[in-house]
Amino acid sequence: MSTLEARRAAKESLLQVDGVTKGFAADAPLALAETSFTVAAHEIVALVGTSGCGKSTLLRMIAGLDAPSAGEIRLGGHRVAGPDPEIGMVFQEPRLMPWLTVRENLRLALPGQGRQAQDERIAATLRQVGLADFGEALPRALSGGMAQRVAIARALVRSPRLLLLDEPFSALDSFTRAKLQRHLLELWQEANFTMVLVTHDLEEALALADRVLILRGQPGRLYGQLPVDLPHPRRRSSPVFQELKEELARALDLEAD
């Protein structure tokens, strides 16, 4: 039994996507058809697929931002019927409020507690993402990578059980991207959350995920999955890694030409 299977067997599933279909209008073609999978607690799952296969739509439904046309999404047993405090979401863009400092952007995610408790939680989270000194900065003063780290901090400050990321690093240069990927893994290793990541970057999927789900077609369907049973940190130049990448590219039909 591999370490990955052992981990999956040991932990119950956190997220169940059950026969989910999405069409945006009655007469429009479906965006996503009959998709089912489960994600174990503390697992990292990457969703990859050709453009228009409905992978972002799927992620938005898990986040509770859109409702499935058919099927059901459950988180830890209860149905996801709208944005859920146990789910954190990071978008492709940082989407910070430009009029709020970094600290106040994070506070927006922490309703209801005492101010001091909020401040402590915010300071701890900013330390985790390496931005302890930037609490008073306005978003306009941040670089793209820093802004996206604040966006990750805003999602993590509520200690979600599930972190969803929609192509979170695609707008960054490759150096910053690799750095943030490493950083995200560190955060994941320190804390006890589960990740579902949408990406079109195959290396990113393979560098982070325990399992890569492949979506294909229009409407998108689950085409297959690829377990990535490599220990972290993964060396992208290693032959195994390169082989997996080729396999993934074949599955996505990217090597047809």
Place this chain on the structure above:
Amino acid sequence: MSLIALEERADLAGAQAAPVQAPRIAAPALAPALRGAVLALLVPAILVAAWQGASALGWFAPNLLPSPSAIFAELADLWRSGDLETHLLVTFWRVLSGFFFGALAATVLGALTGASSLARSLLDPTLQALKAVPSLAWVPLFILWFGIFEASKVTLIAVGVFFPIYLNLMTGIQGVDRKLVEVGRVLNLSPFAVVRRILVPATLPSYFVGLRAGLALGWMFVIAAELMGASEGLGFLMVDGQMTGRPAIILGSLLLFAVAGKASDALLAALGNRLLAWQDGFGGMAKGARP
């Protein structure tokens, strides 16, 4: 390894170890503000000096274009008699109350039509049609309805103030980034919190543009109202100067209008700059590096 090791380079090693300094939001220094004031006053000062010189040389007929010093003396006379203060206060009060009621109505209706597409479909066509009526065309009706005293003047000013504020607020709300509103949903903010924490701050820049344009129209309409029939106010003073053949009073009133309009706009702009300091705008060529 073909890369050259750079450990010895203290600057690189130091750059890694030292914590990065967070940029601070520094208060603007006084010196640039002073410089701005000097630059702003430079052109008026030159113009007044040239005018005074030309008057002294007798280039202008004093019964048509009196010298700046004559205008100043006339205003000083009026001030000493207490009349000028009364006229100023009356005009200020009219602009202020007209602005208040116009802005209030514009804020309520603009927020409504900006936030709700039903309200927009219901109300906006009617309001746009009313906007097409030249505002001064309301004067006969307002005088008939409200008499020639304060109510008709304040109403006229309020109508002038209303439209720029209404339009800017409505389009401002419609232009709020949908993606930021979605963040509010992800964070489970209540509808009230979405309005207060996201919609209001995001709309503030265009709302302030509307307020400033509205205030400018307020000053325009107060003159119109006072020229048409008043016994007090700067507009009345100008008519009075015309009747009694005293151009110095007309010019002095014009000057006071310019000063009052500019001062009230600067006040509003300063308030806006305080509230909108977060904006990452261009801001002008000579503003230099941001702190």
